Amino acid sequence: METASARRPAFNVLIVEDDEDLRELMCSALEMHGYSVITAHDGADALSKLHSSGPPSLIILDLFMPGMNGWEFCDKARQRRELEDVPIVVHSSASQPIPPGATKALQKPLSFERLLSLVNEYCAA
């Protein structure tokens, strides 16, 4: 039986965001502070990258994305054993109901300080 410690995170943060500028800025900002980051432009891309890389300490998830959106990604991710307990923080412009599998929701625009404190909270980096 797997325990939480056996499922060691493979990297720090997965950023799932369709807006290229925002995605790359967030990635740069976090890498500058020493975190390992993988980015994906939609839910399907995210699932495929997770499959090859392993679980992160934190997933920052946009909701409105072309292709597979945030709700669908959340649903599918929670079905995967290795992703069951990974914190998913929704970062969205939507005032729509957040997916049931999400841990927390933050409204755009997210300040850099808040982003950093969020990542600090979830990563042992």
Added chain:
Amino acid sequence: MVLSSQLGSGVAGSRLETETAEKFRLLVESVKDYAIFVLNCAGYIETWNPGAERIKGYVAEEIIGQHFSIFYPQEVNPPEKCAQVLAMAERESRFEEEGWRLKKDGSRFWAKVTITALRDPAGRLVGFAKVTQDLTARRTAEEETRRFQLLVESVKDYAIFILDPQGNVTTWNPGAERIKGYASHEILGKHFSTFYPPEAITEGKCEYELEVAAREGRFEEEGWRVRKDGSLFWANVTITAVRDRDQTLMGFAKVTQDLTQRREAEAARRALAEQRATLAEKARIHEFQERFLAILGHDLRNPLAAIEMGTNILSSQHPSPNSRRVLARMQSSIDRMARMIGQILDLTRSRLAGGLDFDMRPMNMRDALSKIVEELLIAHPSRSIEMAGAAAHVHADPDRMEQVFSNLIGNAIAYGDPSMPVFVTVNVDAQMVEVMIRNTGEPIPPDLQTRLFDPFRRGDRDSRSANTAGLGLGLYISSEIVRGHGGVIEVQSTAELGTTFRVKLPSTPHSEDGNRVRT
């Protein structure tokens, strides 16, 4: 045909009498619809004819010499019956009756029988002439008619009745009484135009309908008819010409059905379908608007988020004092833009069908106030905000409440006397939670007070308020949020007392231990 000796050519003798007798023989010979034969005085059959053969089934050879009681069914006691019959015929010269008779194969038929005494010129009885008519077919027809009559009598959903060729009512049925309202004695003999509205009568509709029915056999239509009480009903009417065997018009059969119920049901069904279609259309429009707003919000907020992230990153990289100032300006614009986007989306949503969405839950108003006060104190370190009052439990949307207080307390800071605190007070009674936000300083001009909560209303701009003036939507949206919660915002502003905004919301009763009381 075999003749008995008594009717042979020997009785009269003359040639004329022989010819006449011959003609009679031919007459009787040719008749096929009537059995005509002769009995002797004792009732034995002496002659036969084709009619008798057809009706009774015996050929002459078999029946001549038999007693006519053979034709009578057992239950009438033939010997006695026949004696009575002959006695009466002899006495009265004639006997007539209708009754059952037997055929050769034992089957019965309904017969009309006439027995006439035959006398010679001297008046002596020489025998009887018997004429029998088979009325079975007629009787069957009569029975069928009777059965049909019973059927018509029992029908209550259709008016079925007969008109004479002129259009007067000659029969009536329970259905007609129910549908049209007349009892039979009230309507028999009256013209069927009684059932038509006046316009139809003057147009000559009745004559026209009978004419068509007579010409083509049948007339059918749907139209208005009149009941006894004068009320109108929508009817399906069929008029059928009734003719006898010679095609002589005997009258008309009229069948009327009251379609009122059916029409009402159809109208109701159509109304329901229209209603459904309208609702479906409204739902489609609403869905489209929701998606539009969602996409708009997304498209506007994303670039803003990127810009904010960018300025934050640059700020964290030890910029020069000049760069820091530039970045501060950029951040200030970002904040304003974020606020405006939020307000535009709120405004659009509140104006469209559906209004603002609220995520209502039990909350403590004090928590929302504390959070906003803390944020504002960080943003305006030189100012003071004094808060008083106890816990205030309401059923509300916490984010929206924070939005309202941010707007009102922010305004108090922006427009109030900077040397004095802003006062925030929470009052609770059985019905209501009231939050008062007060600042001292210049009052709001009276003419502005009346327009204060209108959208796109701008206050006077001065150097202090330039940065906080936005689209002029803040108070409008705050009032929409409070109204959406079933509450009110009020304002009082005088030179002596300063400016006070009151937000009043219905409260949720709580027991001492803080649990929500169910009412």
